[in-house]
Structure formats: C-alpha cells, structure tokens
Amino acid sequence: MSDMNPTADAPRSPGRPRSVRADEAIVEATLDLLAEGSTIEALSIEAIAARAGVGKATIYRRWPGKDALLLDALRRLKGVVPQPAGHSVRDDLVLLVGAVGHNIDPRAERIMPCLVPEVNRSPDHFQLYQNIIEPRRKIMREVLRRGVATGELRADLDIEVAMALLTGPMLVQRLLRWHPELDDRLLPERVVDGVLDGLRTR
Amino acid sequence: MSDMNPTADAPRSPGRPRSVRADEAIVEATLDLLAEGSTIEALSIEAIAARAGVGKATIYRRWPGKDALLLDALRRLKGVVPQPAGHSVRDDLVLLVGAVGHNIDPRAERIMPCLVPEVNRSPDHFQLYQNIIEPRRKIMREVLRRGVATGELRADLDIEVAMALLTGPMLVQRLLRWHPELDDRLLPERVVDGVLDGLRTR
DNA sequence: CCGATACGAACCGGTGCCGTATCGAAACAT
DNA sequence: ATGTTTCGATACGGCACCGGTTCGTATCGG
Numbered sequence: 001m002s003d004m005n006p007t008a009d010a011p012r013s014p015g016r017p018r019s020v021r022a023d024e025a026i027v028e029a030t031l032d033l034l035a036e037g038s039t040i041e042a043l044s045i046e047a048i049a050a051r052a053g054v055g056k057a058t059i060y061r062r063w064p065g066k067d068a069l070l071l072d073a074l075r076r077l078k079g080v081v082p083q084p085a086g087h088s089v090r091d092d093l094v095l096l097v098g099a100v101g102h103n104i105d106p107r108a109e110r111i112m113p114c115l116v117p118e119v120n121r122s123p124d125h126f127q128l129y130q131n132i133i134e135p136r137r138k139i140m141r142e143v144l145r146r147g148v149a150t151g152e153l154r155a156d157l158d159i160e161v162a163m164a165l166l167t168g169p170m171l172v173q174r175l176l177r178w179h180p181e182l183d184d185r186l187l188p189e190r191v192v193d194g195v196l197d198g199l200r201t202r
Numbered sequence: 203m204s205d206m207n208p209t210a211d212a213p214r215s216p217g218r219p220r221s222v223r224a225d226e227a228i229v230e231a232t233l234d235l236l237a238e239g240s241t242i243e244a245l246s247i248e249a250i251a252a253r254a255g256v257g258k259a260t261i262y263r264r265w266p267g268k269d270a271l272l273l274d275a276l277r278r279l280k281g282v283v284p285q286p287a288g289h290s291v292r293d294d295l296v297l298l299v300g301a302v303g304h305n306i307d308p309r310a311e312r313i314m315p316c317l318v319p320e321v322n323r324s325p326d327h328f329q330l331y332q333n334i335i336e337p338r339r340k341i342m343r344e345v346l347r348r349g350v351a352t353g354e355l356r357a358d359l360d361i362e363v364a365m366a367l368l369t370g371p372m373l374v375q376r377l378l379r380w381h382p383e384l385d386d387r388l389l390p391e392r393v394v395d396g397v398l399d400g401l402r403t404r
Numbered sequence: 405c406c407g408a409t410a411c412g413a414a415c416c417g418g419t420g421c422c423g424t425a426t427c428g429a430a431a432c433a434t
Numbered sequence: 435a436t437g438t439t440t441c442g443a444t445a446c447g448g449c450a451c452c453g454g455t456t457c458g459t460a461t462c463g464g
Contacts (some may be wrong), residue, residue, distance in 0.1 A: 015439020016431040022441075037323045039241050044421060055442045060423070114319040116377065120312075121239045126379075153401050160381050161371075161392050162401055168370030168380070169363075175377075176318065179326075179362050180368070190363050198400025199355050199364055217409025218461045224411080248452055257412040262454070 018062075025052040026059055030073040040118050067124075074128060077111065079104035081135050089147035089193060093166060096140045099190035100167045101174040102186035113175050137163060145182065153196075163197050220264075227254040228261055232275040237309035242272065242327070269326075276330065280308050283337050291349040292394060300341045300390035302369045303376040315377050339365060352382045367397050382394060 029052035033043055045066060046188055049056045063069040082099045084092035100114060118125040147153035153162075169191045172178045231254035235245055247268060251258040265271040284301045286294035303314060320327040346364055349355035355364075371393045374380045 116318045117316040137365045164371040168374040169366040172370040196402045200398045
C-alpha cells in the first residue's frame with residue numbers, strides 16, 4: 001500500500017479522485033493471472049493492466065513497481081484464520097488441519113504452489129509467507145499445548161515435530177497432489193486420527 | 203536421450219566425433235541453472251549454452267529442444283532408490299523417510315521445489331514427477347504392507363494415508379523450510395517414531 | 405592430405421517488457 | 435465556468451533476451 005489514504009487527514013485534494021474500481025480491478029487481475037499459472041517473474045505490469053482493463057499509468061500511479069503491487073495483492077489473499085471451538089483437542093485439530101493450504105479465496109490454492117520457488121529464493125517472500133502462516137501455526141501450537149496440559153496428549157510431546165506431522169500430509173496433498181485418489185474432504189480427519197493414534201498395533 | 207549411441211553398433215561415423223565433454227557440460231549447466239533458482243520456463247537454451255561454455259548449435263545438434271534436454275537432465279538427477287534392509291519395519295521406514303526429497307545430487311534439493319509449479323500446471327511434468335517418485339513410493343508401500351502382515355502395524359491401516367503421514371512432514375520441511383530450527387538429520391527418526399506411536403497418551 | 409563432421413562465436417529477426425509521455429474525456433472542488 | 439487531477443488508451447525508445455541459422459575453424463577417420 002504505497003500511498004492509499006482514503007479517509008481522515010487527507011486535505012481534500014482537488015481534481016478527479018482515484019478510482020476505487022481501478023484499485024480493485026488491478027489487484028484482482030494480479031491474483032487472477034497468478035491463479036491461472038503465471039510465474040511471479042513472468043508476471044508483467046503490461047499483462048496486469050490489460051487484464052484489469054486499465055492503463056499502465058494507472059498502475060504506476062499507485063505502486064512503484066511489480067514487487068510492491070505483488071505484496072499488496074498477496075496480502076489481500078490471506079483470508080481468515082480459523083478459530084477452534086476449544087472443546088475437543090481432536091476436533092480442533094481436524095478443523096485446523098483441514099484449513100491447511102485451504103484459504104477462503106479459491107485462487108489461493110492455485111497460487112500458493114507457484115510461490116514455493118520464490119519463497120525458497122527471496123528472503124522477502126519467505127518472510128511474507130511466514131507472516132501469513134505464522135498466526136495459523138500459533139493457534140495449532142496452542143491447541144497442542146492444551147492437549148498436553150489436559151493429559152490427552154503425551155507429556156513429552158515435541159510441539160514443533162507434532163505440527164509437522166499434522167500439517168505436512170495435508171500440505172503435500174494440496175500442494176503436490178501427492179495422491180490424486182485421496183479424498184480431500186475426508187483427509188483431515190484421517191490424518192488427525194492417524195497421527196493421534198499411531199500406526200502401530202496397540 | 204535423443205540420439206546418443208556411444209558404443210557398439212555405430213558404423214564408425216566419419217568426421218569429428220562429438221565431444222563427450224560438451225555433452226556433460228550441457229547437462230551439468232542445465233542442472234546448475236535450475237539449482238540456482240531458474241524456473242523451467244525461464245530456462246533458455248542460450249543461458250545453458252553460455253553457462254556450459256558451448257555454442258547453441260552444439261545443443262541443438264543433440265536435442266531437438268528445451269523439453270527434451272530437460273527430460274534428460276532431470277532423469278540423470280534421479281539418483282538411486284534406497285533399498286531397505288528388511289529387518290525392522292521401523293528402521294526401514296526411517297531410511298525411506300530420510301530419503302524423501304533427499305537425492306544423491308545435492309542440487310536436487312534446490313531443484314525440486316522449483317518444479318512444483320510446473321508439476322501442477324503441465325500434465326507432462328506431472329507425469330515425469332510421478333515416474334521419478336513412484337518407485338520410491340512402491341518400496342515404502344511394501345514395507346508398510348510387511349508391517350501389517352507381521353502384526354507390527356494395525357491391521358486396518360490405510361496404506362496411502364500412512365504414506366502421506368510419513369512423507370508429508372519431511373517433504374514440507376525440505377521443500378518449504380517449514381521449521382528452520384528442526385534438525386534435518388534427526389527429523390526422519392522423530393517423524394517415524396511419532397507417527398508409529400501416535401501423539402496420544404497411551 | 406582430404407572429406408566429413410563438430411566446434412564455438414557471431415548474427416538475425418522477432419518478441420516482450422518497462423517506464424514515460426501524451427491525448428481527449430471525465431470527475432471532482434471552488 | 436475553471437482549474438486540477440485521474441481516467442483509459444496508445445505510442446514510444448530502449449533494452450534485453452531468445453530461438454535458430456550461418457560461418458570460419460578445429461578435429462577426426464581413412
């Protein structure tokens with residue numbers, strides 16, 4: 001958000017006001033193009049402008065360059081962090097695990113995989129990614145701790161490893177289509193139950 | 203391999219023989235560039251030639267285009283499929299899980315993440331990816347089935363879900379640097395033990 | 405030594421993008 | 435009405451790169 005100040009202190013600049021419509025259209029076009037498979041590096045201001053039905057100048061008037069625009073657009077994609085009910089640890093985990101890699105915006109599902117390489121390359125993108133997922137991880141961490149406190153989960157549980165165990169399978173499935181046959185809707189339950197109970201004969 | 207026939211039946215073609223050195227240099231350059239973060243689509247014959255210290259014609263003489271070259275290069279990257287000892291199911295799993303996303307060539311670790319978007323987009327690349335990992339999955343599947351047969355693992359085990367549980371955490375860690383603090387060397391053991399025993403208090 | 409082939413470098417035509425400038429029209433404040 | 439700013443559109447120069455081919459040279463077998 002370079003210089004967007006729609007309210008308050010603005011000294012009521014003269015002239016024609018910026019079109020909110022254009023604002024929205026630009027961000028939407030960016031996300032659409034990403035969702036359609038464009039690489040971050042392949043994404044061009046020109047393509048965005050064309051897709052948004054907007055002059056390039058309109059974009060440059062708002063953002064200094066591709067990176068700034070991208071940051072804004074991805075931020076808007078984040079979605080809402082799910083709030084577990086807090087009754088059953090198992091049910092809370094099913095909810096959270098089901099939310100892994102499953103943002104509200106359906107485009108996110110197509111976009112996130114494309115960000116993987118960037119995340120590995122650019123510290124900035126890595127940071128952005130971490131900022132997006134950290135709140136969700138925090139919630140899961142708290143649920144796990146609660147489980148340990150109530151005795152539902154092993155006392156010697158390594159929280160970080162446990163989170164990897166829970167989120168890993170879902171992410172791999174949704175990011176890489178690991179097993180095309182696996183049912184996405186049932187998977188969260190099966191993952192949570194599998195990890196909680198273990199594979200070994202008891 | 204379009205037309206490489208270094209031995210045997212060759213009718214001893216006249217003229218200057220192809221430089222094995224160039225052959226190697228081209229493939230190496232391709233893998234290097236990928237490992238350095240280049241996208242598949244961003245990878246150009248020109249860049250490869252430059253990096254290999256080779257004329258573009260030398261490349262076109264061997265491969266019809268980028269795709270064919272890439273296929274060859276990635277194939278050469280695959281590495282060896284690990285062979286479990288077959289004594290303890292747990293130890294076998296540790297070995298296999300440790301091998302997930304961990305090819306012999308250290309560049310593979312950098313390259314694989316960059317392929318994620320392509321794998322999601324192009325059916326061809328998806329197929330190539332599946333061809334590479336399927337042999338490994340098959341081995342793990344067999345180990346799991348053996349565990350069920352010997353009674354070490356639950357009789358009602360869903361093999362596919364179990365594989366997702368085991369490989370998911372490792373892949374996420376190695377693909378996305380999920381938890382930068384987690385020790386890569388210890389992780390396989392902890393994942394296998396965690397999944398086998400479960401998180402619940404027994 | 406000769407013909408044949410491969411070699412690296414250089415070349416060519418084409419594409420796409422960036423960032424800016426300009427235009428007539430539109431939308432606001434005064 | 436007037437001045438200011440933004441609008442979408444279009445054009446521009448400049449640049450970078452890319453795919454494929456050509457070219458003179460190097461290296462082989464015979």
